[in-house]
Amino acid sequence: MSDKKRFxxxxxxxxxxxxxxxxxxxxxxxxxPATSEEKENFIQDRRSVSYWKDAWxxxxxxTVAMVALVIIILLSVFAFVGPSVVPYTYKQQIRGSESLHxxxxxxxxxxxxxxxxxxxxxxxxxxxxxxxxxARQEAEAKGETLSRVDEAKIRAKATVSQQSADxxxxxEEEAAKVLGIKHSIFGYSNKELERKAAGEKVFPHVFGTDxxxxxxxxxxxxxSRVSIIVGICAAILVLIIGALxxxxxxxxxxxxxxxxxxxxxxxxxxxxxxxxxxxxxxxxPALEQFQNSGDGVFQKLVTLLGxxxxxxxxxxxxxxxxTMSRIIRGQILQLKQQEYVTAARALGAKGxxxxxxxxxxxxxxxxxxxxxxxxxxxxxxxxxLSFLGVGVSAPLTSLGSMCSEALSGLKTYPYRLFxxxxxxxxxxxxxxxxxxxxxxxxxxxxxK
Amino acid sequence: xxxxxxxxxxxxxxxxLLVACITFFLMxxxxxxxxxxxxxxxxxxxxxxxxxxxxxxPKYIQLGKYLxxxxxxxxxTSIKMQKNRPVIEIIKEMFPVSAKVGSLALLxxxxxxxxxxxxxxxxxxxxxxxxxxxxxxxxxxxxxxVVATLLLHTLCGGIEGVKVFPALFDGTPASYVLPCAALGFxxxxxxxxxxxxxxxxxxxQEYIKTARxxxxxxxxxxxxxxxxxxxxxxxxxxxxxxxxxxCGGLVVETVFSIPGLGRYFVQAxxxxxxxxxxxxxxxxxxFIIVMNLVVDLCxxxxxxxxxxxxxxx
Numbered sequence: 001m002s003d004k005k006r007f008x009x010x011x012x013x014x015x016x017x018x019x020x021x022x023x024x025x026x027x028x029x030x031x032x033p034a035t036s037e038e039k040e041n042f043i044q045d046r047r048s049v050s051y052w053k054d055a056w057x058x059x060x061x062x063t064v065a066m067v068a069l070v071i072i073i074l075l076s077v078f079a080f081v082g083p084s085v086v087p088y089t090y091k092q093q094i095r096g097s098e099s100l101h102x103x104x105x106x107x108x109x110x111x112x113x114x115x116x117x118x119x120x121x122x123x124x125x126x127x128x129x130x131x132x133x134x135a136r137q138e139a140e141a142k143g144e145t146l147s148r149v150d151e152a153k154i155r156a157k158a159t160v161s162q163q164s165a166d167x168x169x170x171x172e173e174e175a176a177k178v179l180g181i182k183h184s185i186f187g188y189s190n191k192e193l194e195r196k197a198a199g200e201k202v203f204p205h206v207f208g209t210d211x212x213x214x215x216x217x218x219x220x221x222x223x224s225r226v227s228i229i230v231g232i233c234a235a236i237l238v239l240i241i242g243a244l245x246x247x248x249x250x251x252x253x254x255x256x257x258x259x260x261x262x263x264x265x266x267x268x269x270x271x272x273x274x275x276x277x278x279x280x281x282x283x284x285p286a287l288e289q290f291q292n293s294g295d296g297v298f299q300k301l302v303t304l305l306g307x308x309x310x311x312x313x314x315x316x317x318x319x320x321x322x323t324m325s326r327i328i329r330g331q332i333l334q335l336k337q338q339e340y341v342t343a344a345r346a347l348g349a350k351g352x353x354x355x356x357x358x359x360x361x362x363x364x365x366x367x368x369x370x371x372x373x374x375x376x377x378x379x380x381x382x383x384x385l386s387f388l389g390v391g392v393s394a395p396l397t398s399l400g401s402m403c404s405e406a407l408s409g410l411k412t413y414p415y416r417l418f419x420x421x422x423x424x425x426x427x428x429x430x431x432x433x434x435x436x437x438x439x440x441x442x443x444x445x446x447x448k
Numbered sequence: 449x450x451x452x453x454x455x456x457x458x459x460x461x462x463x464x465l466l467v468a469c470i471t472f473f474l475m476x477x478x479x480x481x482x483x484x485x486x487x488x489x490x491x492x493x494x495x496x497x498x499x500x501x502x503x504x505x506p507k508y509i510q511l512g513k514y515l516x517x518x519x520x521x522x523x524x525t526s527i528k529m530q531k532n533r534p535v536i537e538i539i540k541e542m543f544p545v546s547a548k549v550g551s552l553a554l555l556x557x558x559x560x561x562x563x564x565x566x567x568x569x570x571x572x573x574x575x576x577x578x579x580x581x582x583x584x585x586x587x588x589x590x591x592x593x594v595v596a597t598l599l600l601h602t603l604c605g606g607i608e609g610v611k612v613f614p615a616l617f618d619g620t621p622a623s624y625v626l627p628c629a630a631l632g633f634x635x636x637x638x639x640x641x642x643x644x645x646x647x648x649x650x651x652x653q654e655y656i657k658t659a660r661x662x663x664x665x666x667x668x669x670x671x672x673x674x675x676x677x678x679x680x681x682x683x684x685x686x687x688x689x690x691x692x693x694x695c696g697g698l699v700v701e702t703v704f705s706i707p708g709l710g711r712y713f714v715q716a717x718x719x720x721x722x723x724x725x726x727x728x729x730x731x732x733x734x735f736i737i738v739m740n741l742v743v744d745l746c747x748x749x750x751x752x753x754x755x756x757x758x759x760x761x
Contacts, residue, residue, distance in 0.1 A: 266463045273698070274713070274729050275467070278474045281717050286477060380591055387593045388698060388714055403593060407703070410601055417601070421594040429589035 055365075058441040065437020068430035075427055079224035088215040090222040091395040207419050210405070220420055223399040226392060227379045227427065230313055234378035237317030239371045242324025247355045249325065250332030257329075264322050276315045276381065280390050283311035308392045312385065316378050327370050331363035365442035372438055376431040383424055399424040453745065460737045467733040468518070468726070472511050475717070475725045503722075514726065523730075524723035535727035539709065543731070546701070546708035550693040552624060553632035554686075561636040562682065565643025566675065572648065580640065587637025596630035596703040617706040631700045635689050642685055646678035653677075680750055687743030690736065 049057070059065055083090070135154050207216035249260040287307035291299055302310060335341065336359065344354050360367070386392045386400030399420040406416035498504040505513075517524065523535035530538060568580040603626060617623045650656070651674050659669045698710035705711075709728060716724040 262459070265459060266466060270463060270467055270470075270733070274732060275470060275474075277698075277714065277717060278471060278725070278729070282474045282477045376589070383591050384593070384699065387591070388702065390714070390717070400591070400593070403597065407597060410597070414601055417597055421597070425586070425590045425594055428591070429586060432585060432589050 051364075055441045059437055062437040062440065065434050065441075068433035068437065071426065071430040072434060075224060075423070075430070076228060079221055079228055082221040083218055083225070086215065086218050086221070088218050090214065090219045090397060093212045093214055207415070208413075210416065211409075216416065216419065219397050219402060220399070220423060223397050223402055223420060224423055224427065226309065226396065226398040227382060227424070230309060230316075230382045231375035231378040231431075233309075234313040234316040234320070235371050235374040237313055238321045238324050238374050239367065241317060241321035242370075243328055243360065243367065245321065246325035246328030247332050247360060250329035251336060251351060251355055251359065253333075253336075261329075264325060267319065267322050270319070272319045276319060276385070277388070277390055279315040279318065280308075280311050280385055283314055284308050284390075287311050306392075306396055308396065312382055312392075313378065316381060320374065320377070324367075324370050324374070327366050328360075328363060331366055332359050335359050335362050369435065369439045369442055373432075373435040376428045376435065379424070379428055379431070452748075456741055456744065460741055463737055464730065464734055465515075468515060468730055469511065471726055471729045472514070473507075475720070475722055476507060518730065523727040526721055526724045535723050538712070538724065539727060539731050542707060542709040542712050545706060546697050546710055549624065549627050549631060549700070549706060549708065550690075550697055553628040553630075554635060554689065554693050555632075556628060557632040557635035557639055557689075558686075561639030562643050562679075564636075565640040566647055566670065566678075568640065568644040569647035569651065569678075570670075580644075584637040584641050587633055588641070590633075591699075592630065592634060593699045593703060595633050596627070596700050599626050599630050600703060617704045623704075627700050627704045627706060630703070631693060631697060635693060638689075639682060639685065642682055643678060646681045647674060650674045650678040680747070683743060683750060684747055687740045690739045690743075 132151055132154055135150070207220065209215055210219070245260065245264075249257050249264075284307055287302055287310055291302045291307055293299065332355070341354060341358055344358055349357075382392075382398060383400030383403070386398045387404045389401075389404065392398040392401055402420040403417055403424075406413065406420070410417060495504065503510070514524065521536075523539070526533050526535055526538060564580055564584075568577045571577050617627065656669060656674055659673050664672075697706075697708060698714060700706070701708040701711040702714070709732070713725070713728045713732075716728060
């Protein structure tokens, strides 16, 4: 395939005849009349293929999209099943396991390292007082007394040497390097190592823990779950508003369409980032108030999802539906000229039925693709807001807020930033790639 | 053309009015008031302060007064962050920094992104194309703060011995490099994707074949015929992109502690400094709307085939 493309220079005058040349390469037996058995097979081969089956068939051929799909599924399992496998919860502060790295040294190795560090950091470095005391003892042994000037000299010398020793102090990592000890993966606190040695089963902190002793892996899982939920809910909201608005605008046409399109134009030119920032700052406390106001179904729903999540996808849904509505309007404007719509109208079908039964199902491809492409952009926005501190609030976490928390200790704990950042990027990347694949698969222009 | 321009300008004013109203009601709906600080002021103090700044009046009167002042160019004065300083002065101080970072970022995005897109289109199907496609897809999938923090970590002393750029923004040319790189990365990738698609469309057109048939040089075909038409969608994209770069600057400004308008806007929301929120929103909105308008009008100049009046959007 790639060879062919190399021959086919873009814009070249020569027609692409590679395919046509192969048309004539028919085997001699291709001209025999078909037997009745073959005819039967032929009929079976031509079984009708539904729209989705056809799309799936084309999608399956797209390797990139399929890899992306597998990654999406893995991430979803990680986000939704993961937290129930790990025995820690995202807000549980485990005492004695604060600030663990995602690696550990076994207990024996730790003893060795500590011994090494003591040996190298402790020897020859007396505190000023100790140095003076030592010198005095030496002087007394010789039968002399130590003058105050001498004392001060010794004190100053000891202070200087101690300072330089502090600078050159052997760290844990250097000690381990010198001793040739390699750290093992996963973080364990000393207590947990002891329990493990005693034969208990201890679940490791795969990604380490944060300053408050919370397991980072569980927090990443919950964060990805938040991202996925926000993405899907926002996309559904956009779908509902956009489909309703777009189909009414397109179907009614005339004055209604004109007014509705002016509104869309205005919303399009509103700087969305600013309004979304304001909206999420406004909605969150308002929803919290609503949540505590009573015990109805809606209040329970708010409690279930969390006010900050709801405020986020409302903010998203309120401004992002315009793209969807424009796509659906454009489709409906074309479709409503078709004969079957006229037929339906002649049979007395009402506008709502024509839209719901005849028009929308006919632009399902565009709807699905646009809805799906909303998911990564919602996740993008959520992480952006959380990073700025107006998104998800504690104790709930999200990938964006984890990244912003990690900024303060970036030098010592770079992986606290990298892990959520990489997962977030991979998630958005695979969603984008799969969305592109979906677009290609559902595009009738690319249909063979 | 004139009719279209007039209509668009009218729409711009309506939009601006709407933005002002939305902002006003949204920010008043945020619980809390600007007077809360470490020590809670007494009820009487709050009332006196509200009376002083006119916050005790009904909301619609406040809004009307504000709009009246705005029409005369008065953005009001800050009531919390920089007490009693006119908002317009604060904007004058902060906006140039944001604009400088934003425009530099956009500049490098265009300078690098468009040629990369052309390259990918001309090397279509080769490893160059695949590589660029992967790079650009990764680029548009990485949130701005990830790029910014990664750059901050790797080039500002996070790795032993590597400290090329200052971590804190101090206005020197070196401190502009990383924020601009981080801010321009996404638009660069997006632009190059756009250019690639547009270029592929354009080089398969008949007039390119004609140009080739009459024996034009390859470079002339690319630059004179293909690129000029391919740039049209790129220009459309630039309008919203200016908005994105200015507002997306929020994150980069936070990460690199740049004293820009975006960061100040977030702080103003957190501090409930009402006039400052209103002022910055309206200023940025007006800027973005004007930019969009300019780009749309340019669109018509670049591509005479487009009938703006009929097509609308």
